[in-house]
Every structure is written in structure tokens, then in C-alpha cells.
Amino acid sequence: MSNWSESLTFKAVRISLDDEGKASRAIVERKAPELPEGEVLIKVKYAALNFKDGLSANGNKGVTRNFPHTPGIDAAGTVVESTHGDIKAGDEVIVTSYDLGMNTDGAFAEYISVPAEWVLPLPSSMSMKESMIIGTAGLTAGIGLWKMEQGGQKPENGKILITGATGGVGSLAVSIFSKAGYTVAASTGKMEEADYLKSLGAEEVIDRNTLSEENKRPMLKPAFGGAYDTVGGTTLSNVLKQVGYGANVAICGMVTGPNFDANVFPFILRNINLLGVDSAELPLKWRKIVWENLANDWKPTNLEEIAKVVTLEEIDPYFDAILKGEVKGRVLVAF
Ligand SMILES: NC(=O)c1ccc[n+]([C@@H]2O[C@H](COP(=O)([O-])OP(=O)(O)OC[C@H]3O[C@@H](n4cnc5c(N)ncnc54)[C@H](OP(=O)(O)O)[C@@H]3O)[C@@H](O)[C@H]2O)c1
Known part of the structure; x- marks a missing residue:
């Protein structure tokens, strides 16, 4: 009361x-x-x-x-x-x-x-309506980008893979990363939504099946400069094996389950960072930084x-x- x-x-x-x-x-x-x-x-x-x-x-x-x-x-x-x-x-x-x-x-x-x-x-450059279109989904995407950039991620490091791309977090991540200057490869199970993902800013659309098969090799040929994964499980295991030197991989979700297999080689041979994202309890002082970016340089068009x-x-x-x-x-x- x-x-x-x-x-x-x-x-x-x-x-x-x-x-x-x-x-x-x-x-x-x-x-x-x-x-x-x-x-x-x-x-x-x-x-x-x-x-x-x-x-x-x-x-x-x-x-x-x-x-x-x-x-x-x-x-x-x-x-x-x-x-x-x-x-x-x-x-x-x-x-x-x-x-x-x-x-x-x-x-x-x-x-x-x-x-x-x-x-x-x-933020002064954002309407209430815009803030709610972005909402928790966009904040979750934005926290990932913020942490990746703290880890040294830059557009010139190569394209960013976004998994679960038609989902709430994924689609805002596609928009936000592309607005922030990154080339985006969007992974989806709905290839019929390729045009939608391209309209959000994806340059390339990848069938999620190419990432969901278990692969026993400890590392794969580098294909991405960084990644934002909403899916977890085998997809995340495969993502970690095929990001390039110094890449940052942000993770927020567990669409296919909470566990994933990993080995140390991508970490100790390619110097990669695995970064967790929590939008629920993130303290206000850090939220303010992310929302300022979302209201300005990262605001989807x-x-x-x-x-x-x-x-x-x-x-x-x-x-x-x-x-x-x-x-x-x-x-x-x-x-
Ligand atoms: N950490 C945080 O603060 C935070 C905040 C919000 C959400 N989350 C978590 O993040 C995840 C995504 O949230 P969301 O709101 O974006 O969910 P969502 O709207 O339901 O989207 C999930 C997307 O995952 C993909 N997907 C579905 N089944 C799949 C499968 N079997 N294999 C691979 N991909 C599959 C689909 O995209 P495609 O068809 O395009 O592949 C789907 O649209 C959830 O686990 C959620 O709990 C975490």
C-alpha cells in the first residue's frame, strides 16, 4: 500500500x-x-x-x-x-x-x-514512444554493443554476427549495430524474412542451420569480427570457434537452452572475449550511458x-x- x-x-x-x-x-x-x-x-x-x-x-x-x-x-x-x-x-x-x-x-x-x-x-533526443519501441529488447542489445566496444570492438574488425535475428532482441540488435556503423550478418531460421532483416540494416542473411550442427573441431576458419548471440547452446559453441582475432562475443539469451560446450583455444589463441549481458539489474549509472547512445548515435532509423x-x-x-x-x-x- x-x-x-x-x-x-x-x-x-x-x-x-x-x-x-x-x-x-x-x-x-x-x-x-x-x-x-x-x-x-x-x-x-x-x-x-x-x-x-x-x-x-x-x-x-x-x-x-x-x-x-x-x-x-x-x-x-x-x-x-x-x-x-x-x-x-x-x-x-x-x-x-x-x-x-x-x-x-x-x-x-x-x-x-x-x-x-x-x-x-x-534522453532529450528521444521521444517516449521511441524509448518504448527500443525498450528492454533494445537496451539488452545496446548493453552488448557497449560492452563489446569496451573490449575494443570496432567496425573495421569485421562483420558482426547476430543470432536469433528476427526475435525482439535480435531485430533491435541488427538495427542498432548497423546504425552504429557495423556490417551485420543476421542469422535466422526464417529465411523468408531476409528482406525484413535487410530493411533493418543486415547486409547478409544466414540460415541458422549453418550454426546449429555440433562440430567437434576446436576452432573453425574465422568468419566474423564479433558476435551478439541470443540463442546459446550449440549455436554459441560454433560462434566462439569462428570469430576472428580479438573478437568480442556478447550473450544475453538461452533460446535453445542454458548450457554450451566450449574449449580454451579461441580464447588463448585468438584472444577473444565472452561478455554477459543483463538488462534487469544493470545499475542506473551504466543504463544512462547506454540509453544516451540509443537516443543518439545508435538510434535505429x-x-x-x-x-x-x-x-x-x-x-x-x-x-x-x-x-x-x-x-x-x-x-x-x-x-
Ligand atoms: N539477458 C537479458 O537481460 C535478456 C533480456 C531480454 C531477453 N533475454 C533473453 O534473450 C533471448 C532472446 O529474447 P527475445 O526477446 O529476442 O526472444 P524472441 O523474440 O522469442 O526471439 C528469439 C529468436 O530466437 C530464434 N530461435 C527460435 N528458436 C530457435 C532455435 N531452435 N535455434 C536457434 N534460434 C532459434 C528465433 O529467431 P530466428 O528465427 O530469426 O532465428 C526467435 O525469433 C531469450 O532467451 C530471452 O530470455 C535476455
């Missing part, structure tokens, strides 16, 4: 579980004091859909322990009230991940209440083309669609 005004009521998606653990969804009217305690009350302007929201909206206890609950891990909006000195009413802000939409009522609601350390000022905007009343079917891999691009709720 929070101290926000009793007179403020608002609409929110609410997920409830029955005795058998089956989830049902409704749009309900809530009162501001029912929101969790927080230093900042934000009127949400845009919320963006992510895979985790589909899980939470279907009652997944690994994401959300207690129901009833409002999902939504990505929000952009305007501060209405703040008890923190650095954040004022009227500020335009972004909140992504941390606990938002997991065990803290989330962004598929007209208002959220959050701790000040989750609140990032909207085609953001509007990958966004579908719906109302709160229209979001329901997308919670299931995202779990079935049927969502292409980014789905936003506009309030």
Missing part, C-alpha cells in the same frame, strides 16, 4: 489465479493507494510488451510469485508526484525491468509507483516501422501471441 491520493483512480490490466492456478485477465479500476509503496508516481504514456509479460499474464510463478498482479516491465511516462529531491513532477522518464511488472505492479496500467533508483530521465500501437483494451491476445513466437516487432500500449 502506498500514500498516493485516495481520490486518484485508474485503469489497469489485472491477472488473477483460480484455485487450480489458471490465470484470468481483466481490466479493472484501481485506486492509487493500492499501488506498491514508492518514491515516484508516474502517469504511463507508453508501455511495451516483452516475453516476461506473457509469462506473468499467464500466471507463471517463476516471474510473478503473488497474484492478483499487473504485468508490464517497460514503461515511459510523466512524473506526477515524487518524494525524491532529484525527480520532479512533470519530468519525462523511462522505467524498465528491475522488479517492475514482476512482483511490483507494472506498466499495463495508467499509473505506476516505483523507487527513485529505477527512474531514468528520458526505422523505429516506427517495427512498432504496433494498441490500446489497453486491445493488449490481451498479445500476451499469448508473444509466448508462441507470433509477435513480430514491438507491441506498445498507448494511454
